[in-house]
Amino acid sequence: MERRLLSLKEAAYMLDIKTGTLYNWVWQRKITFVKQGSLVKFDVKDLEKWIEKNKVDITKYEV
Template identity: 40%
Template sequence: MEDRWLSVEEIAEYLGVKRDTVYTWVKEKNMPAHKMGRLWKFKIEEVDQWVRKGHASSELKKA
């Protein structure tokens, strides 16, 4: 996959969760995200590593 910044909508679709879940994870679970102006952007490699470490495991099971 190309090395680019993903939007909230794109990362939510990639993970199979809703946008609100992504915002909750950024705020409460320290999901790796970068604020660019008013927008949150994500690097897929950082998010994949965060998921592999189990930081979202309980929420992904519910989704």
């Protein structure tokens, strides 16, 4: 069975950003997260959706 929830560090690695940046996004409610007691976790499927939602469509820009 595939692990579904990632730690802050693992999610930051997946998104190729610093953990501090991801923590700020959590604080600002810019990204979906799961609370497990005092821990912040990230659902892999939510991260994949977030990536798709934030893709820039290059066909909208002229070269």
